[in-house]
Amino acid sequence: MYKPSCHRMTGLFGVCLFQGLENVRYSRNLMQLCKQAQPRWGTFQHFTFLKRLYVTKMSNGLCQHAKPKQEPLGSPLLERPHLAQEQTVIHHVQQIPAISQDPSTVTFSSEEKKEENISTVVSEITHESGEVKQWKEIRVHLEDLPGIYARLSKIKLTALVVTTAAAGYIMAPVPFDLSVFLLTSVGTGLASCAANSINQYFEVPFDSNMNRTKKRPLVRGQLSPLHAVTFAGACTVPGIALLTFGVNPLTGALGAFNIFLYTCCYTPLKRLSIANTWVGALVGAIPPVMGWTAATGSLGAGALLMGAILYSWQFPHFNALSWNLREDYSRGGYRMMSVTHPALCKKVALRHSLALIGLSALAPALDVTTWTFPLISLPINLYISYLSFQFYRDSDRKSARKLFFCSLWHLPMLLLLMLTCKKACTSKEDTLVTSS
């Protein structure tokens, strides 16, 4: 393909050729620049003179981000050439078959392509030292471990899970026992850390491709997969042991079941079927049930009610969140209602927001709270239902975002109101004493 006469070209010819190019003035400073080349350019000497020629001409930024580049259009084979000569030439050779196969995808004219190549080479050059710096040793530094573990275990989500378990414990109609309460909270927290770690362990390539999750420790290589699994094991064993032996076996069994449900059912189902949302809602509903069973030792109607409230809450929360992530879910291969069944997604969110009103009214009927609770919780329940209705009607980014952020404060508020309206357990104790 290359004619033999190319072999006879010398550096002098190269310089002469440069003088024919656009930026003639730079060729005069060619030798000067080569002499003044910084040590860091030394490793890329084969491209030094080219870099100096164009470095002040263009200044495009090179952004490293997880989102796929929206520009340039068409095949990624048209993207910027490499620094190394052979690679650059190889890329150019490869570009020919790409162009001939898919002419419809080539939307750039040759001029635009040339400018693109120049600008991207410059951006490569100006940022290549930055890119080299972005390479990191996969080595754990002890001082970073707490932060890494916090991100691995999704500490904020874990805190929310522990809060719901604590609420379940406090709402139970038994005298408050601080030691059992603390054991339940710590055990639930450890179980949640373990489940979240395993979830992240399985989802590394998917997390890399979504903006929301690309900064996770396993994606960034701050931990090895073995380390993450060991951490999960180190959380599961004491967590479930605390719940089983420190609280009661029922709570321990529920904790273990929840970890299994989250890691072995919800996580794989995310890419197979939309049923994952319902399984995920169940996972979120179990912690308050665990709190209740930790207090009473049995699964009562109150436990199921607490679980049902959390179950219903998951839908407006998650459906609204997933509405604005449809592109990422589609590209990552996540099967979510918002992508495959958008009408169902909106209907389910509205249905369950309205169900919250009904469940709040059921609470006093089951002796969990007084009749004040449905009244004082009506404003916030009506508000979230109204936002769900707006989301159902408008189905746009704004209404989805509003609903999602509302759900974030709605749950803590609802639990707080529930706690303030808790049915006093003294009357129950008197009844028990008199009946025995």
Next chain:
Amino acid sequence: SENCIFPGESWHCLLCISFFSDSCGLYNVPKIKKRLYLSQAPEFIPPENSQYDWIGPPDPVSNLRPIRFHVAANESTLEKHLRLFRQETEEWNQKFWATQNSSFIKEKEEFITSCLKAEGLGLKDENGGKRKLSAEKMAEFYKDFLNKNWQKHADYNKEWYKRNITITFLMGKVTLQMFWKRRYTSDRSWYLPV
């Protein structure tokens, strides 16, 4: 310039020259191994004295971070098997995601173009910017893409879970082997793979 692939394109001619100047011995360019499967990541050589693996910035197409695996001087068969398996998994992952992401982008652009053409609109709007479709219209494409690729995703997931668990299991075995070597032999040249 007639000697070059793209006659008249002086930029490409320049690159031909630079390539063959190297073969003339004018520039001392080391032979750089090209990464497979459309990877655009620049090559990186870890420092000689490092005993750990190195992880790089995300690949622009696949969004996966490449890893340079450390080859220990006294690497055992098990360690070598682990390293090669991890390397192979990385390349398999890179291939899948690079193909997946680039076909997503390509199909998305084709969808946008065909929708705009059907409505009789051009690719650029009044201000010269790229015309975008509404979220509802795009949702049709996202749903279609997901449904079309269901089997491919399911197969990938199964394979990924198998590979991930195998790698973790092998890493566990290697760690145990290293503890054993450290405890029961005089070999102190080990490091704990984190």
